[in-house]
Amino acid sequence: MARENTVKAYDLRDRVTEAEKLAIESRYFLYVPGDLEKASQVFELWARNYPELATPWNQLGSTQANLGRYEQATESLRTALSLDPTRSTTYANLAGDLLVLNRLEDAEAVLAEADKRKFQTDFLLQINYWKAFLRNNDAEMQRILVQSSDVPGAQGLLLTQQANTEAYHGHFEKADELSGVAANLMEHDGDKELAATCLAEGAVREAAVGNSTRARSLIANAQKIVRGEDVVILTALVAAQIGDHQQAETLVQEMNRQWPEDTFVQKYWLPVIRGLMDIHDRQWSRAVSDLDPAVQFDFATAPSLSVATIYPAYVRGFAYLGAGDGTRAAVEFQKFVDHSGMVLNFPLAPLARLGRARAYARSGDAVKARAAYLDFLQLWKDADPDLPTFKQAKAEYTALR
DSSP states (O other): OHHHHHHHHHHTGGGSOHHHHHHHHHHHHHHTTOOHHHHHHHHHHHHHHOTTOHHHHHHHHHHHHHTTOHHHHHHHHHHHHHHOTTOHHHHHHHHHHHHHTTOHHHHHHHHHHHHHTTOOOHHHHHHHHHHHHHTTOHHHHHHHHHHHTTSTTHHHHHHHHHHHHHHHTTOHHHHHHHHHHHHHHHHHTTOHHHHHHHHHHHHHHHHHTTOHHHHHHHHHHHHHHOOOHHHHHHHHHHHHHHTOHHHHHHHHHHHHHHOTTOHHIIIIIHHHHHHHHHHHTTOHHHHHHHTGGGGGGTTSOOTTSSSOOOHHHHHHHHHHHHTTOHHHHHHHHHHHHHTHHHHTTOTHHHHHHHHHHHHHHHTTOHHHHHHHHHHHHHHTTTOOTTOHHHHHHHHHHHHHO
């Protein structure tokens, strides 16, 4: 709907003021071709030419964060707040970017200010949930979950986050159950796209730990609800992860055809998907090469998944592992440890710790490898016992000892 109406506005942009024209053009690049770099340039021009307006600074900050420019984003959002402190979304965006930068206390100060102003939205609750997760405050996370039932649209969003948290600790059956409840709530509220993406995100989690059957089931259920851009992307990601090359290649061609200028389709997701396909073909160097376009976007907040997952680095790490280069693999997996405020509760975080353990073992550092395996196994101390990845990790650790 946003795309359709933005195209109409774009066609009529010569009939409006210069400020309105910039507003239309920036949103056009954002919603239609998906070219975030061009959108960011127009937002920057809009903010520079009309520095008294909060909206361009807000939009610029959001786009800078998507592109991984978090320091710049926080500056833009603080400018927006100084111009208009009445928008709850600005506080949420700023706090979220500060979490990404591991500036937890600064994020808490922003959230406290939002609370002082009596703001209560689904987005702010989500940021508060992530803050509690980083503080290892289970009681606060549960309190926020309960509170979400009083905020329109929040309960499904928070249940999705709780599903990720369960998977983070190896509880994938519980995670799938929560994702199903969340998707039903979202669909009931009329947000079919969000419901479908919620299930597709669950499929990505399952594919990452080798549960191909569950992954296929979840992605099929997502497609029954709606087949939007996010679902297409995540379906391709799942297909590549589980080795369904035919479906993955078909979807890669579809993505290229439908979104030839989309920043994250072309420079993030397609490199990741191709890299995964290469890994299944044991083409390690080709995987690293196919991932080259994504290097500049490793730390971007790519749409389709609910957090910045650092997916290119994850796939690159496994490519280096396959090639026998444990040292380089460890560098890629270490990114997840160093950027905990970015990957948050998504299960790639513990899986990257397992990848790091394998990298140390491959490079011959048994002491670091044992410590890293224990780090992962502690996170998954009561994980679902039938998880293929879990069983393999325990066997590897036993063999290492």
